[in-house]
Amino acid sequence: MESQPSRHAAFTAADILMQLDTYASQFEYPVLDNGNVYHIDCRLSVYGDKERWVLLFDIIGYNYRFGGHNGLYNCLYFYGNCLPFTPGTHNFNFMTMTDDCEGMPAFGPDFRETLHPEATAILLNGEETPVLHDPAYYAARGVTLAKAPAISVWEFARAFVPEHRAGFLALEEEIRDRIPKDLPLLLRLDEWYHNDLSGEELPSAVETFRQIANVLETGDVSFYQPTKTPNTHWKNWPMGGTL
Template identity: 50%
Template sequence: MGMNIFGFKRKKEYTAEDILEQLDRCANDFTFPMLDNGYIYPVHSKLSAYRDGNRWALIIEVIGFNYRSGGHNGISNCLHTYGNCIDTKPGTDNANFLYITDSSSDHPTFDDEYEESLNPKSKTMILRKNEIAINHNRKFYINKGIELEEDDKIFIWEFLRGLEPEHNKDFEATENEIRTRIPRDLPQIMELTEWNHPDCADSELPSRNETFQQIAKVLETGNTELYKPNVKPNNHWKNWPAGGTL
């Protein structure tokens, strides 16, 4: 509570309960990240929190491959945006998908027929307007703990997982992409690439999850020391094996 010019206590514009209520509502509406979404192979994720005395915003980025779209159209960073100062409905929609890859001029990146695996002829790919090398060495992926499903091909999600952590920053939204969705003058207070995420497919709500209980308190108070997780991070793709397997 702050004081106004007359000395009366001024009610805060939001509470941790308000934040959790919005996140729960979105979880019930399926617009809160479900890391084991049956249609999407997860690759990387990031959480960013912003606040001041009257406003709060939270953006959760989920980078993955949607096999129903295929090829570069299936690779995206989906931004889930929450807050009391955003111009859109809390959650996500088609406008919040960032498409950040494309084929180089030499060869199509992926197979022509199904667009679900690497084209053996492709040498490079465009990521964020930069040309990066494509690795076809199977040992490279195996050494990163990526189990290749087929003996004669490398699937897109396996290839993308091979790009992390070296290219995680390229996957993530730029500052401008973030600021087109939240106020440009709203200060950032927290940024995480590792956290314990609720199992939404098993009906776990954000309000019952330690991570988001603590983040809500950080947003309410501005005190980052209130984020002291006791549970291990689980947002890495290895912890969500059902993702993309529907």
């Protein structure tokens, strides 16, 4: 779809795509089949006005190199022309939300890589939340336990996160601590067609980001009319976490 601006923006769709491609080329960009990270869930938020634009990716995953609660995080990737830091991600944009309940370790005892067999709850943003061990619970959510009855942290998270998704995504006030508070939210996507950066596919090569760039340039959300089937579900990225 060609851009047909309905307003005179201080930037163009080409400017947006150039920034995304530049940081993607440097791997400062969400790679959903990152070999160190089991992909869990994600969200894409688009903010903009005539002068400013921001794209934010919430990428929830489990990094087995960190393990336990430290490995289960939401990594925020920001792009735009009004950020108080360089685009991409930074240590202060890694958000952890879970912890042990008092006297009840959620993970372990084997290097905290599995759900503790005696755990009945986990703290999610400070609130005690039940956890389940029944293989049927996981199977009903499309998660096959590779070493049942053991439940790996990523298997647990893939079943647990969708039902508690709001607790893992960045809150609006947390986002506004990082971007202008008055910048309008134009579009928010829970699924989309994401480029395969491991396969050397840049953002500008896919319609998702070409259309979103037109939305930002014009301020017209109707420019987002995807024809590609969303691929952001973790089942579409089987190589994630397999290094």
